[in-house]
Amino acid sequence: MTEENINPVSGETGFSDEGDNTSGFNYPGIVAGVLMIILPFTGKWWQLTFGEGALYIAASPFSLSVFSFGEEIVSPLITSLTMALTVITVLFGIILIVGSVFANMPDKRVLSRIFINSGSLKAVFIVVVFFIAVFTAGVIFSQYFSLYGFSGSFPILSGYSAMAMNSGGFSVIIPVTSELSPVLLFAVIVAVMGLVSRFYGRR
């Protein structure tokens, strides 16, 4: 251990690790990091359509498109937030890769652990929060339809339903289609790889 690695305040060691010199790249971490960098650019994770384009929502944590009767509704705030999530994901993907490479350098093992711990759960967090957000949105839409007397089971995550209402002697049917994109599976794989990299580093 070198002098510069000792914290002058606490006396704790810095980024170098001592003892076990056995090391190796954290391969799951490298893979997860690369996938995290790709993830924001893979497209939408979930789509919801009312009627034939009456309302179309395509969402992922990294972008949101809303079209009402062919007109796009753009929210600067949501756009900014999704861009922020893109930056965070790419940044921590890079950090995860760096940490995973540092795992092969005995003098950077502590730094490696911090980087891997920091980056490995970001994808998990994003996927979990996205599921919660989509489920919440679906429940709200479902409640909205119930409020207006529509019958039918609202397809929260994925599926098709014809929401029907009888009013004034004639019936109204609004088809609702929600669809989970295969990209979501890719996101889950990234999240799992992140988790694996975390435990791989502790082995």
Add this chain to the structure above:
Amino acid sequence: MNEKNLKIILAALPVVIIIVAVIIPLYTTGWDAGKALYGTDPDAVIESFEMKGQDMSGGYFTPQDYDISDDGGSLLLTGIMKNPYSEDIKITKLGYSIIIGGEPAQLTLTADAVIPASGTGEVVLSAPVSDKQIGALASGEKVTYGDSPLSEMALDMSGIKVVSGGQIK
């Protein structure tokens, strides 16, 4: 930089990025949360969205009567449109996709109609129809119900895709 500081920095970084992402659109729109959320013209977006959203329910158009054009090629559908707004609106574009005799028919507005504030007004839609559809319309019990000839005919609006080019006068 020691381990603890680095952990704090890495934990705080996403939070800082999110805060910046919230501040930038608020700052560029003069700290107007409405504009930041809905765009540069939030009133127009909300107005347009609400109006179209309400039209989706179908409850704002009630079919009253129908007729076949003299040449027998079109269905003319008269209906009552409700104006939920406190201002007069001019309906310039309105349409429903309905099913008659198992076949779709695209109803479109024949002429602009002004609907008074919080009131109702008559609108006339027309759709080209086939002989089979005319036969279905003329088939008797399904299209006669009290004074509302169309009320028993299921208006399957699964093809809803138009509706509204309504303008506040």
